[in-house]
Amino acid sequence: MTQIFFYHNAADRIAAAAALLGKACRQGKAVLVYAPETELAGALDRQLWIAPPTGFIPHVFGTSPLAAETPIVITADATASAQNERLLNLSSDVPPAFSRFTSVIEVVGRDGDDRLSARDRVKFYKDRGYAIQYFDLAEKSA
Template identity: 40%
Template sequence: MTRIDFHLNVADLLLYTCRLVRKAYGTGLKVVLYSTQFEVLEQLDRLLWTFTEEDFLPHVVSGHAGAADTPILLTDKADDIVHYDLLINLDLQCPPFFARFERLVELVSTDEEQKAQARVRYKFYKDRGYPLSTFDRATA
């Protein structure tokens, strides 16, 4: 069963995502970054190349010929996904294919509308019996 972690009160979602990806990739996990908003994936693609000079984070956007061989995939659909270690959700809705993954990280900003949407997702997962954890960045 998929383990789900909610990271709450994240001030900069994209920068925080890059840090999570770096940590996960460093431990050998393959990562899928999900959003239905193309602009988010586009910004994240650029940021993953530039956010640190010390680390190389090999990634591609969905539809790329090397998607099956690349450990970090940015996508808005399940078509290109061939690995199921870690899914990071940057969308306001539950990823429709999340149950295929060992672990899902739900990122929640400080925005009240996003928090409200996250509560709906939390209830959805809880009602279905998924193991849930929360990490509040405001108290970290």
């Protein structure tokens, strides 16, 4: 069964997602990033170019010919990739076909709308019997 991880209380949701992606990349783990909103996908792309300041987190968009060989793929279509290990969800909705992934990572900011949509996703996962692990990002920055 798919493992669900919620990283909540992110002061900057995009920076938190980039940090998690950087960690996964350093560990040699591939991640498919579901970001159906063009503006959000672009913001994450820019963040991955500048963080960390002396490095680069290898990534491409799902339409790139290099997508099959790049560890981090940002896409608006979570069903189009052969990658099925880790899915990082940046949508306010439950990602389509999430259950084919070994794990789903949700990053939740502090603003009200983000928190409300995250609660809906938590309820969705719980109602279907998925165990959820929570990580408070506010504790990490304190």
